[in-house]
Amino acid sequence: MLLYIHVPFCRSKCRYCAFASGPFSTEAMHCYVHLLIREMIFWKERIAPRQIETIYFGGGTPSLVAAADLARILDAIFSLFDVHSDAEITLEGNPESANDPAYLQALYSLGVNRLSLGVQSLNPRHLAMLGRIHSPEQAIQTVTRAREAGFQNISLDCIWGIPGQRPDDWFKQIEQFTALHPEHLSCYGLSVEPGTPLERDVDQRLLILPTQDDQARMFLEGTALLTSYGYHQYEISNYALKGYQSQHNSGYWEGREYLGLGPSAVSTVDHKRWQNPLTLTAYETAVHQKTLDGHPQELDPTDLRNEHIMLSLRTSKGLDLRAYEQTYGIPFLGTYQNLIEALHQNNLAHIKEGSLCLTPQGMLVSNSIIADFMDTPTSSKTQ
Numbered sequence: 001m002l003l004y005i006h007v008p009f010c011r012s013k014c015r016y017c018a019f020a021s022g023p024f025s026t027e028a029m030h031c032y033v034h035l036l037i038r039e040m041i042f043w044k045e046r047i048a049p050r051q052i053e054t055i056y057f058g059g060g061t062p063s064l065v066a067a068a069d070l071a072r073i074l075d076a077i078f079s080l081f082d083v084h085s086d087a088e089i090t091l092e093g094n095p096e097s098a099n100d101p102a103y104l105q106a107l108y109s110l111g112v113n114r115l116s117l118g119v120q121s122l123n124p125r126h127l128a129m130l131g132r133i134h135s136p137e138q139a140i141q142t143v144t145r146a147r148e149a150g151f152q153n154i155s156l157d158c159i160w161g162i163p164g165q166r167p168d169d170w171f172k173q174i175e176q177f178t179a180l181h182p183e184h185l186s187c188y189g190l191s192v193e194p195g196t197p198l199e200r201d202v203d204q205r206l207l208i209l210p211t212q213d214d215q216a217r218m219f220l221e222g223t224a225l226l227t228s229y230g231y232h233q234y235e236i237s238n239y240a241l242k243g244y245q246s247q248h249n250s251g252y253w254e255g256r257e258y259l260g261l262g263p264s265a266v267s268t269v270d271h272k273r274w275q276n277p278l279t280l281t282a283y284e285t286a287v288h289q290k291t292l293d294g295h296p297q298e299l300d301p302t303d304l305r306n307e308h309i310m311l312s313l314r315t316s317k318g319l320d321l322r323a324y325e326q327t328y329g330i331p332f333l334g335t336y337q338n339l340i341e342a343l344h345q346n347n348l349a350h351i352k353e354g355s356l357c358l359t360p361q362g363m364l365v366s367n368s369i370i371a372d373f374m375d376t377p378t379s380s381k382t383q
């Protein structure tokens, strides 16, 4: 099982962000850690005897959790749950709060063995446009200090498709990111989320996004560039040196069970899915009233099958045709024959070693391809 811990605080709100996070204070964080531990106690018996294979602190800004509080959380996890001795333990950090050498050393000593840094860009103009509060120098220094603290598995989050960015700017960014020698890179196309200041500026044409053609070049040529540096694209937005794929995220894409702690966190256990209350206040009430398992959604076979298709097609391994048939008792190729032929003819997907995989061009339009698989009723897919 995968364990996700949401940290719902940030120093300030980035202009593109629609994640669940509120303003940080030491006191609020301290109370929150207490709630998290109570939530763990709530789940202890309910998820036994599952073993935790990965632990992931995401947010928000997990690097705002003080070392002493992180020690309390990890102590609780290890004493309440059965944790695999080689568990991957990732903490997301932002350069402005994960920059202190003593803090980084404390994280490492506490057993955090993977650091995922929200660098986003090494261009000061782009960082300002995104509303990030760190500088490129701080980001570079944080990577150096993390190495000095002992981290041998560092991932950088990077954003492409920023207003005003040209393909060559992105390729230059890739050169700068790879010069820091991270083991892993997550490269996301900037998404304009409803209700964000970024959306308002784009709507008012104060900011102009790169053209579709430029975005396609950033994705396709950027991937080729990263590949030339030894980073294998193992999922649409994720690239890793050999042996450094994120075990936690790979677990999601493989359809493993996961428990999410904290407000807005989603869990999937025993073919049931639920989401914790979205706000901190509602979450606090649910923890106190022990109503966190209130309304789970039963995942029916169609949901599970659709999700399997969607998650597999995002990965470079693709969808294992034999495993699909064994799991659901229906042949994938026979069911989706016309769709697959059309994808193949348009160089959007191919069959490789018994799996259906999207080509780079297919990954570029993966959302619409996946929607095609979801939209067509199963009974009419071969007609």
Ligand code: SF4
Residues within 6 Å of the ligand: 009, 010, 012, 013, 014, 017, 018, 019, 021, 059, 060, 061, 094, 118
């Ligand atoms: S640091 Fe991350 S979670 Fe926090 S506001 Fe920025 S993008 Fe959102």
